[in-house]
Amino acid sequence: MYGWMWRHLPGPLVVRLFTAIALLIVIVAVLLFVVFPWLEPKLPFNDVSV
Amino acid sequence: MGSRQRQRTSALVVIVRTFGELMITFGVVVLLFVVYTLYVTDIVAAKKQDGVNDELERSWAAPVAQQPAQQDKKPKRPAKPEQGAGFARIYIPHFGKDFQFVIVEGVGSAELEIGPGHYPDTALPGQPGNVGIAGHRIGKGAPFNDLDKLNSCDAIVLETETDFFVYRVMPMPDEVANWESVKQRDPRCARVPSLRKAGQPEGGPYGRTVGRRIVTPDRGDAVAPVPYRPENPLPKAQQASLVTLTTCHPEYGNSERMIVHGALVNQVPKQQAGSYEALLGLIGEPV
Known part of the structure; x- marks a missing residue:
């Protein structure tokens, strides 16, 4: 999967490397600021009130 | 990889490799979620807490009487704080001199992300009855992370616009029976x-009200005016002034709640105390 993605990134090595890092950052940001804030209240870890 | 080699890679290898990569990815995402819960939510919550702190300071600094037309009607602030707004501060000296949070009204997830939340319809600081306050134990600032480390007689200070109200943690279950001798220490x-x-x-009526209890999540009566007595056996004038802190238990679970009860022992006007640091000296806490 990752090998396939790497082969389909355009440009020379340096450009590919930067594209890959940028993609990674975007994915982490979407997880941290969109997916996790939505998911966290649905999980039974942190109910504090009675 | 050369193109001839790639053709030789069988479908099975591709499937197994992709499955493995997905599993590893899933593991990394779960780890990232742990980092999010424990640290990232702290950062977000700290920003929100700073926001309500600024608002609270502004509102306390503003002159109270802003409606000159209604001089005869007491120009008081609304008796009930607004949902989501900060209206008091909580200090617990045992957790360090710099432990302080603005308490906001409401115990929904939006409010608790800002700071400890006051159960609506419970007493306000200093009033007879029970001031109910919920707070996170993990992440989101984790104001009540260390509630399990509180001992009897540790101070819980609530600051309002005009006063410091000093509550102290009530006797623990094993101390209640001979409290009169234990308290001498x-x-x-x-x-x-x-x-x-x-x-x-x-x-x-207060037989079940001790310093710390672990209860099931359905015990909404932990923050009743007389704790664990939803039928409310005492008229308001006879109710003790209590504070009740609630958080999740066990630390990373939600099967139970940890409850800490404190009783009001002191009211010090802010004009008299001056600052929180000065108050600590007045009430015999290490400064």
Whole structure:
């Protein structure tokens, strides 16, 4: 999967490397600021009130 | 990889490799979620807490009487704080001199992300009855992370616009029976009552109110005016002034709640105390 993605990134090595890092950052940001804030209240870890 | 080699890679290898990569990815995402819960939510919550702190300071600094037309009607702030707005501060000296949070009104997830939340319809600081406050134990600032480390007689200070209200943690279950002798060990305990009445069935109306309890999540009556007595056996004038802190238990679970009860022992006007640091000296806490 990752090998396939790497082969389909355009440009020379340096450009590919930067594209890959940028993609990674975007994915982490979407997880941290969109997916996790939505998911966290649905999980039974942190109910504090009675 | 050369193109001829790639053709030789069988479908099975591709499937197994992709499955493995997905599994590893899933593991990394779960780890990232842990980092999010424990650290990222702290950062977000700290920003929100700073926001309400600024608002609270502004509102306390503003002159109270802003409606000159209604001089005869007491120009008071609304008796009930607005949902989501900060209206008081909580200090727990045992957790460090710099432990302080603005308490906001409401115990929904949006409010608790800002700071400890006040159960609506419970007493306000200093009033007879029970000031109910919920707070996170993990992440989101984790104001109540260390509630399990509180001992009897530790101070819980609530600051309002005009006063510091000093509550102290009530006797722990194993101390209740001979509290009068146990409390001698510490001068800070002098005014901490055991509200249990020895002669009465179940220790009287406050027989179940001790320093710390673990209860099931359905015990909404932990923040009742008389804790664990939803039928409210006492008229308001006879109710003790209590504070009740609630958080999740066990630390990373939600099967139970940890409850800490404190009783009001002191009211110090802010004009008299000056600052929180000065108050600590007045009430015999290490400064």
